[in-house]
Amino acid sequence: MKVQAFLDALCEALNREPGTITLADTKETLAEWNSIGHLSIVATVDSELNVPVDTPEMQKFSTIAELVARLKALKALED
Amino acid sequence: MGARVIGIASHLPERVETNEDLAREHPDWQMDKLAEKSGILERRVAGPQETALDLAFQAASRLLGRGLVDPAEIDYLVYCTQAPEFLLPSGACILQHRLKLGRHIGAFDFNLGCSGYVYGLQVADALIRSGAARHVLLVTADTYSKYIHPGDRSTRTLFGDGAAATLLGPGQTWEGAGPFVLGTDGGGAMNLCVPSGGLRLPRSAETAVEQVDEAGCVRSRDNLYMNGPALYTFALTVVPKCIAALLAKAGRTLADYDWFVLHQANKFMLESLVAKCRLPAEKMLYEYERIGNTVSSTIPIALQAHVESGAIRPGQRLLLAGFGVGYSWAAGELVWG
Numbered sequence: 001m002k003v004q005a006f007l008d009a010l011c012e013a014l015n016r017e018p019g020t021i022t023l024a025d026t027k028e029t030l031a032e033w034n035s036i037g038h039l040s041i042v043a044t045v046d047s048e049l050n051v052p053v054d055t056p057e058m059q060k061f062s063t064i065a066e067l068v069a070r071l072k073a074l075k076a077l078e079d
Numbered sequence: 080m081g082a083r084v085i086g087i088a089s090h091l092p093e094r095v096e097t098n099e100d101l102a103r104e105h106p107d108w109q110m111d112k113l114a115e116k117s118g119i120l121e122r123r124v125a126g127p128q129e130t131a132l133d134l135a136f137q138a139a140s141r142l143l144g145r146g147l148v149d150p151a152e153i154d155y156l157v158y159c160t161q162a163p164e165f166l167l168p169s170g171a172c173i174l175q176h177r178l179k180l181g182r183h184i185g186a187f188d189f190n191l192g193c194s195g196y197v198y199g200l201q202v203a204d205a206l207i208r209s210g211a212a213r214h215v216l217l218v219t220a221d222t223y224s225k226y227i228h229p230g231d232r233s234t235r236t237l238f239g240d241g242a243a244a245t246l247l248g249p250g251q252t253w254e255g256a257g258p259f260v261l262g263t264d265g266g267g268a269m270n271l272c273v274p275s276g277g278l279r280l281p282r283s284a285e286t287a288v289e290q291v292d293e294a295g296c297v298r299s300r301d302n303l304y305m306n307g308p309a310l311y312t313f314a315l316t317v318v319p320k321c322i323a324a325l326l327a328k329a330g331r332t333l334a335d336y337d338w339f340v341l342h343q344a345n346k347f348m349l350e351s352l353v354a355k356c357r358l359p360a361e362k363m364l365y366e367y368e369r370i371g372n373t374v375s376s377t378i379p380i381a382l383q384a385h386v387e388s389g390a391i392r393p394g395q396r397l398l399l400a401g402f403g404v405g406y407s408w409a410a411g412e413l414v415w416g
Binding site (some may be wrong): 034035036038039040042043046047052053054058059060 | 109112113116117232233294296307308309311312313315316347351354355
């Protein structure tokens with residue numbers, strides 16, 4: 001999946017307008033990224049990318065860039 | 080003969096705690112948004128002097144009051160709780176006495192949470208199938224509210240107190256309850272736990288010290304702690320495999336089941352599992368909006384509600400799955416009635 005398509009899927013999961021999440025976003029910049037929002041992001045990783053999410057790396061992240069970098073390393077995302 | 084369910088009854092505490100109540104108490108909790116995800120609008124909370132055993136007694140009394148069997152014919156009582164009356168003796172022994180069941184019966188507790196009902200069904204089925212017992216009373220009850228800090232949004236909004244009693248007896252055929260697939264991974268033990276209060280870490284002034292986590296939730300080590308993301312990913316990883324293993328063991332496909340009753344954790348978890356396991360949405364049964372997650376009682380309470388609504392009918396084949404604290408999980412088949 002392309003990074004931008006994944007970011008759009010995150011927008012949908014967090015009930016935001018498409019295109020309103022970027023690699024610069026963090027827990028601090030996204031009001032929707034609370035504990036439930038975090039689960040929504042994890043769920044999106046699972047459902048959209050079918051990446052195993054039962055690892056600490058897939059549960060603990062605090063910036064979008066950090067998450068995307070991990071998913072790119074797993075070859076689940078591409079530019 | 081395999082075990083069949085003769086009847087189910089439940090009991091909930093009188094006190095209702097609504098999302099509006101929580102929003103008034105904690106205006107920063109964004110209860111509307113939370114409810115969209117959890118699907119839970121209210122939950123029941125036990126009174127200060129009301130224990131899980133009290134709820135269990137009420138549920139069992141209601142069931143026995145229906146006259147489905149002579150109570151003297153019950154020869155086993157199995158009680159599942161994580162809110163024991165005492166460290167010892169077993170709650171099952173106290174329950175036997177309060178229910179005036181025979182002194183000839185077997186009775187024991189087991190400590191499991193959201194997988195407990197399916198485990199209990201397997202134990203009851205094994206007792207009946209082996210001839211060790213003819214009628215088994217399986218009782219589940221919990222009062223997680225006693226462990227939850229009032230300032231912990233992550234648990235207080237989800238869990239509710241409640242109890243259920245299920246009476247099982249011999250069926251007409253070898254069909255009935257089962258097969259079952261069980262699983263355990265104690266590596267996840269501390270992701271849903273009450274750290275203090277046991278012998279490893281007795282309650283003390285030190286364990287009662289409150290802390291605020293990064294999500295703003297308040298709790299001490301005397302309170303229930305839940306690592307939501309870890310539990311979510313555990314369920315998403317384990318439940319699909321467990322259901323697949325059950326299908327293989329039973330020699331069936333999803334199409335062979337009339338209804339699916341999963342542990343009623345919350346809407347978000349259930350929707351994720353339905354999608355992940357490719358379960359047929361029209362065959363899913365739910366019962367959490369008005370009671371929340373009642374731990375080991377969610378499945379029997381849902382069964383009772385949908386039997387009473389007429390959805391579940393005799394002869395229908397159900398797939399049940401419970402999962403959570405432990406980690407512990409179980410899936411099983413049940414032919415109704």
